[in-house]
Amino acid sequence: MYDVCVAAFSERLRALSLVLTKAEEHAVERKIDPQVFLTARLAPDMFALTRQVQIATDHAKGASSRLAGREVPRFEDSEVTFADLQARIAKTRDHLASFTPADLEGSEERDITLKIGGSDMVVKGQKYLLDMATPNFYFHVTTAYNILRHNGVPLGKGVFLGRG
């Protein structure tokens, strides 16, 4: 559970940080207002880049905390610049680094209580991680990358995977 949640999410967030660094460099180089990227979305009723990054980090801090039986830290969702998003990713990775494998031991079977539309839903830790947190986490990390690719930022799969 530690490897699949804490270690993997931290590594993916490191890669997301790299993607955002390259996007910001591209904005500077091409004299594009960074807000063009930060507020870009793939469809009118999909979230913009900034929100995609916020939600990806929410799933990382939420899953790790819930599986370890800790309170989920609240972040303000006040990010408006690339630097703000980088700080949020760093804060999330610091949070992930505060867990040890022992903290998540046995969490496969832990009852996780989620608030969904005002009511409580209870699900086992492993199901929560594999069927909910992981697909959601990857959805937002990938969509952040796709928004930037769609807007012409020169990125490749290697950067998405954290190389480069």
Add this chain to the structure above:
Amino acid sequence: MYDVCVAAFSERLRALSLVLTKAEEHAVERKIDPQVFLTARLAPDMFALTRQVQIATDHAKGASSRLAGREVPRFEDSEVTFADLQARIAKTRDHLASFTPADLEGSEERDITLKIGGSDMVVKGQKYLLDMATPNFYFHVTTAYNILRHNGVPLGKGVFLGRG
């Protein structure tokens, strides 16, 4: 390893099948040539929808087979219709269903040999699954969904997650 690879990938492919079903229904309803969706891409140098689905299934059959020490089955990559893609997903899920948890037991430590750019790379099973197969798999599943959302197909996160 079985839960993280075989069971999770099969469930995500079930959801991808649902996404494609809804896209095809939308094409019929709005009298849109299905090829408009199947050949759509988010950037000129990104793969079109059909290829995204092919690669997603490649990672699912590749990871499960390699971790179990079996030959990876070859698929033809000849899909041109929604029905073809549905058949490919079904074939991949049948392949996944051929594994038992015992087949993947101990595969964390198995040496996996990958051909990368003509040369061999050896990586431990767990690293291969978590750092390579999983992010790649989710990348292509999410990008398939994003291509359809960008093209106006009425989908929501619930469908991406395999509900309804």
